[in-house]
Structure formats: structure tokens, C-alpha cells
Amino acid sequence: MKKCICVLSMVLIFAVSLIGCGRDPADVQLSDQQIKSVTEQLTAREPYDQDEAEYLDVQTFDSLKVYGAREKEGYTEIYVWDLSGDFVKYKDAAYELSGSSMPLTLVTEISGESVKLINVKFPEDGDRYGPSIEAMFPEKYAKEAIGEGNGLVGKLKKEQKEKIKALWNMEISEDLFDLNPDTGAFTITRVVNDGSSGAEDFKTKVIEKGRLTKKEL
Known part of the structure; x- marks a missing residue:
């Protein structure tokens, strides 16, 4: 019996040591509320201020995958993948005007449950993309x-859709919304597959057009 207890104790000690080895002592654990707060601050940091906002409601939506967080040089760095999209609200649908999908380092100050976004670090383009992430x-x-694929983007896109549904009670349209800021003239274009040749033959089709007036300030 004593032998069994001794063996069991050794197994437990080994398991605990493995868990401890898998976590860096500099890692910081974030609460759901802290992640929610820093996401909102990231969205508010660069609000959409292009011409469409003079005519219609435009909102930026960010969805994050958090890899982890660590203390560094007096700050807490949060390592994330951010899917960001600027959407315009027109009638019963939301149309994406622009967007980005990339890893970011969020430099923050954390005190208790409070988190303050101080700076955002972006990866470089081209050949420097991978090395810049390794530096960040x-x-x-x-x-x-670096190894992320389309599966992650699909998951974050689903979260984005849920946020738009909660705020505007509408779905995201796959159609393209284009606005002339000088005249207010707009078109909504749909990409369709003609298929008449038996192969993929994509064409565009205008499904709505009109003219908008600027919102009253």
C-alpha cells in the first residue's frame, strides 16, 4: 500500500512540474473583462472618418484572438490577432467598406481589473512580415x-457578424457598396457567376443605385 502511495505521489509531482514548465513565469493571465476593455479601446483608437460617415452610420468592429500577455519594460504586452472591419449601415444590411487581418502587439498598463491601451505595434509588409512578428x-x-490560416479568420469573422447582429440587428451583405462623396451618388454591386460557358465566369451586376444626402449635424 505504501509503495502504491509513493508511486502515485511521484506521478502527481511529475505532472505538476510539467504544467509549471509549460508556463513562462512572465506570462500574465487576462480576464474576459480586460480583453473586452482592450478590444473596445483598440476600436476607438482609430474611428472610421471617411466620407461615407457623412451620409450613413459607419462602425468599426474588431475581433481578437489573444495568444498571451507578458510583462515587458514596465508595461503589459498583449499578443493578439486582430480582424478589423469598417461597416456601413444601409437599409437592412451592413456592407464592409474596408478591413484588415493581422497580428498586433498591444502595449498596455494594467492595474487590477483596469487596463489602458498605450500603443499598438504592427508587423511590416513583404519579406519583413515574418521577421517583424518574431521581433514583436x-x-x-x-x-x-505565423502559421495561422483561413480557419482563424473564419472564426473571427463569425464573432464580427455576432457583434453587428447585436448592435444593428442585421446581417453582413456580400455585395459591394460604393459612394461618391462629392455627389452622394451610390451603387450596390453584386459579383455573380454567369456560368454560361460551363466554367467560373464572374461578372458584376448593379442591384441598386441612388443618391444620399448628408446627415444633419
Whole structure:
């Protein structure tokens, strides 16, 4: 009996040591409320201020995957993948005007449950994309971010749709919304597959057009 207890104790100690080895002592655990707060601050940091906002309601939506967070040089860096989209609300649908999908480092100050976004670090383009992520992220998070595929974007897109549904009670349209800021003239265009040749033959079709007036200030 004593032998069994001794063996069991050794197994438990080994398991605990493995768990401890998998977590870096510099890692910071974030609450759901802290993640929600820093996401809202990221969205508010660069509000959409293009011409469409003079005519219609426009909102930016950010959805994050959080890889982890660490203390660094007196701040807490949060390592995330951000799917960001600017959407315009027209009639019963939301149309995406612009968007981005990339890893970011969020530099924050954290005190208790309070989190304050101080700075945002972006990856570089082209050949510097991978190396810049390796410079921005700890090694284990950099490898994960560089290896991300369409599955992550699809998951974040689903969260984005849920946010739009909650705020505007409408779905995202796949059609293209284009506005002339000088005249207020707009078109909504749909990309369709003609299919008459038996192969993929994509064409555009205008499904609505008109003229908008600027919102009263």
C-alpha cells in the first residue's frame, strides 16, 4: 500500500512540474473583462472618418484572438490577432467598406481589473512580415501567429457578424457598396457567376443605385 502511495505521489509531482514548465513565469493571465476593455479601446483608437460617415452610420468592429500577455519594460504586452472591419449601415444590411487581418502587439498598463491601451505595434509588409512578428512576439506565440490560416479568420469573422447582429440587428451583405462623396451618388454591386460557358465566369451586376444626402449635424 505504501509503495502504491509513493508511486502515485511521484506521478502527481511529475505532472505538476510539467504544467509549471509549460508556463513562462512572465506570462500574465487576462480576464474576459480586460480583453473586452482592450478590444473596445483598440476600436476607438482609430474611428472610421471617411466620407461615407457623412451620409450613413459607419462602425468599426474588431475581433481578437489573444495568444498571451507578458510583462515587458514596465508595461503589459498583449499578443493578439486582430480582424478589423469598417461597416456601413444601409437599409437592412451592413456592407464592409474596408478591413484588415493581422497580428498586433498591444502595449498596455494594467492595474487590477483596469487596463489602458498605450500603443499598438504592427508587423511590416513583404519579406519583413515574418521577421517583424518574431521581433514583436515571444517565440512560442510568433510561431503560432505565423502559421495561422483561413480557419482563424473564419472564426473571427463569425464573432464580427455576432457583434453587428447585436448592435444593428442585421446581417453582413456580400455585395459591394460604393459612394461618391462629392455627389452622394451610390451603387450596390453584386459579383455573380454567369456560368454560361460551363466554367467560373464572374461578372458584376448593379442591384441598386441612388443618391444620399448628408446627415444633419
